[in-house]
Amino acid sequence: MEKKAALFFDIDGTLIDDHTNELPESAAEAIRRARAAGHLVFINTGRTVCSVPVRLRLMGIDGLLCGCGTYINYRHGILLEHPIPEERGYRYIDAMIRFGMEGFLEGTEDVYFSERISRFENVESTRRYMASLGLGVERNYEKKGFCYDKLLVCTDAQSRKEEFFQAIAEDLVPIDRTRGVYECIQKGYSKATAIEFIRKYLNLDLDQIYVFGDSSNDLSMFAYARHGVAMGEHDPVLDDYAEYITDTVKNDGIRKAMEHLGLI
Numbered sequence: 001m002e003k004k005a006a007l008f009f010d011i012d013g014t015l016i017d018d019h020t021n022e023l024p025e026s027a028a029e030a031i032r033r034a035r036a037a038g039h040l041v042f043i044n045t046g047r048t049v050c051s052v053p054v055r056l057r058l059m060g061i062d063g064l065l066c067g068c069g070t071y072i073n074y075r076h077g078i079l080l081e082h083p084i085p086e087e088r089g090y091r092y093i094d095a096m097i098r099f100g101m102e103g104f105l106e107g108t109e110d111v112y113f114s115e116r117i118s119r120f121e122n123v124e125s126t127r128r129y130m131a132s133l134g135l136g137v138e139r140n141y142e143k144k145g146f147c148y149d150k151l152l153v154c155t156d157a158q159s160r161k162e163e164f165f166q167a168i169a170e171d172l173v174p175i176d177r178t179r180g181v182y183e184c185i186q187k188g189y190s191k192a193t194a195i196e197f198i199r200k201y202l203n204l205d206l207d208q209i210y211v212f213g214d215s216s217n218d219l220s221m222f223a224y225a226r227h228g229v230a231m232g233e234h235d236p237v238l239d240d241y242a243e244y245i246t247d248t249v250k251n252d253g254i255r256k257a258m259e260h261l262g263l264i
Contacts, residue, residue, distance in 0.1 A: 005208050007031075007258075009041070009043055009212045012046075012214075015027055024254070030254050030255040032060055034258060042065055042198065046217045048107055048149050050108060053133070062074065065194035068217060069186075069189035069194035070185075074198065084172075088170065092151065099161070099163050101154075102120055102159075103152045107148035110139065112141040112146065119158075150172070151172070152182070152184070153182050159180075172186060172187065183217055191217065211224075214230065215234070218235075219237050226243070228241050228243050229244050230242035
């Protein structure tokens with residue numbers, strides 16, 4: 001293609017395989033080839049910036065869009081940071097405890113878990129994963145004394161989730177990640193608002209925007225972009241917006257999609 005593009009990639013289930021937690025070499029190579037061809041490459045993730053793996057930063061990217069649009073970095077310069085106001089953030093921690101919710105909080109500096117062992121295995125598996133990155137070990141969220149950008153909660157029959165969602169409604173909107181898991185992101189921010197910020201900052205046309213994702217928190221950027229690539233394993237909510245459905249992560253889905261679209 002003659003016109004240079006801006007490519008926006010989700011991490012989990014898109015660049016990194018959910019089952020192996022590995023970045024395929026084919027994906028890293030495709031991104032290097034795209035940048036060599038003059039395209040811009042961005043990570044656009046629900047993860048906050050502290051938990052973006054080093055191996056993704058080192059493969060060659062132009063910017064990090066993190067926390068579902070609440071943090072934007074372009075070529076090592078921070079363009080936007082928007083944490084939840086500290087006192088309201090404490091209020092939502094108290095609401096988690098009061099309404100029987102369990103999960104973790106994600107900030108730019110660290111990720112915060114409860115001092116108690118969770119009854120949810122996926123919370124504990126995430127705690128172990130974050131600890132492997134050196135995160136989530138310094139401060140428990142009961143101790144407070146920090147800011148965060150978003151939170152993830154797990155629910156079951158013991159959870160009063162509707163009351164909790166009402167309690168956080170001033171600042172946060174829940175995204176249903178299925179199986180009782182909800183990602184709560186700041187109102188007015190999303191992966192789509194992050195792309196719009198970059199598009200205007202760099203004076204790009206909408207037709208230059210390509211997005212790659214797999215899950216429900218990618219829906220906003222798929223609805224925004226004209227070119228959406230869904231991975232071989234993806235949430236069906238993306239189907240109506242996907243221009244192309246590629247192979248799975250481990251079966252070189254990123255490289256195959258970029259070749260199909262003429263980006264490399």
